[in-house]
Amino acid sequence: MGNKLSIKNYINTVRYYLKTEENEESSILELTDNPDDTKTFISSFTGMQFVLIPAGEFDMGSPLEEKDRSDSESPVHKVKINTSFYLGKAAVTQRQWKKVMGSNPAYCKGEDHPVEMVSWRDVQEFITKLNEKEETDKYRLPSEAEWEYACRAGTQTRCFFGEDESKLDEYVWHAGNAGNKTHVIGCKKPNPWGLYDINGNVWEWVQDEWHENYNGAPLDGSAWEDGSSPDHISRGCSWLCDTWFCRSSGRFRRKTENRLANLGFRLVRKL
Template sequence: MKKLVLGALLATSLLSADSFTNSIGMTFVEIPSGSFMMGTATKSTAACPKDDPFTSKNEYQDCVDSRTSSVNKDETPQHKVHVKSFYMQTTEVTQLQWYKVMGNNPAKFKKKKLGYDSRNNPVENVSWYDAKEFVKRLNKMEHTNKYRLPTEKEWEYAARAGSTGKWCFGNSKSKLGQYAWYDNNSRDKTHPVAKKKPNRWGLYDMHGNVCEWVSSCYTKTYNSGCYENYKVLRGGGWINSANYTRSAVRNYYSPDDRYGDSGFRLARTK
């Protein structure tokens, strides 16, 4: 009887041992523990020549720059990371889910602009602080403290779903349209969640649709200090080119910025 009462209080129905849907229709799947290489690898600079003091050039730096110019420096250095098992929401937070918790709908892409009911489109035009307030209220509704924004390493690990390529499906940009809404197919708007293919861990729209706030602050490289006045967004959105929907790409805004390409999804501690 006690278990039934507790379940009613949490209003959470378990779908299986590794997934569940909460009281407002947010579905989560278990992300397994594991390790991965976070970020993007650069070409080896071991063979770069030493600087010649008798020329006006810096031969060493020129060589290094040529081998790293195609990589965003904030994705470097690539490094091994271990992630403990946690739950990740299978979709971005929708406008309906936001409304059930917050009682409003701040999204720019609503019925008047889209021409159809927008309740299953991702909520956007929300700041990092707004997302944190949503987390606070949802935890109170469900009598827990386990809902949260994912960390940056959790997000990339979940997005890759075991892939070492640019995207969850590998390196072929020709396949991106099967998984993502981005500038090439979005028609300058968001789309209902879960209409594209999921990655192998059952997560939809990890590439494109809206950029997703994570809990982490921005760093110029993974070895540099944290800029607390900037928070990281991942995954790219409907406005971005294919390159900016890659698993390793990092974007950042001030935590009080609100844009029509910025939303989020939640993690839940086990």
């Protein structure tokens, strides 16, 4: 009985410190209930948590009647994701970046906050080094289509939780509630597929080059990299965004060398 109580007290203590770290924000950094679940993957080197995204198809982009839309989100087109993949439950953290790269470039410091102030090329270097350290080739950025597919999680509404903007605070760190900073990953509710902060905290780099619209976009979910643009794309909004921008189809053009305090990334791990 004594040993059982000691183990229980230890686990509760670990949970307590994980919850109270970073201004008492509780997050997905707590102990994973079922680490052997085939629907999740945890990196043994960085501790990154991934969730399985099933293959499927969806309508990418925003319809003409969608509130606050942009013409760059047109035309709506059907994309078929043929292969399931793992996607990070949250953005890569400063702790995880430092584990691979040896330094922390972030402006809003916090080990378990998203890393930011990283360019698209910085992220490519991180991916190369992470693959080398784990002796694999499975890590990469998501394509823009994969990102939107995972964000929507089977929905086609303006936001994955529906059209009611009053629910935004339950899911998203944005300019109205973030207090001018990033926050520990996973403090808000996840989307239906278990992804945290997908529409807030930090913008997220994707693999694709920027195109002014979706005319000619790949229909198989692959990244659009035809060499026609020097710029890339971020998705998802951030702690600096007004609420109207926090939509599933929102996208933003970025200079490839942009390093911003509200721009990070999450990774794909191939099966």
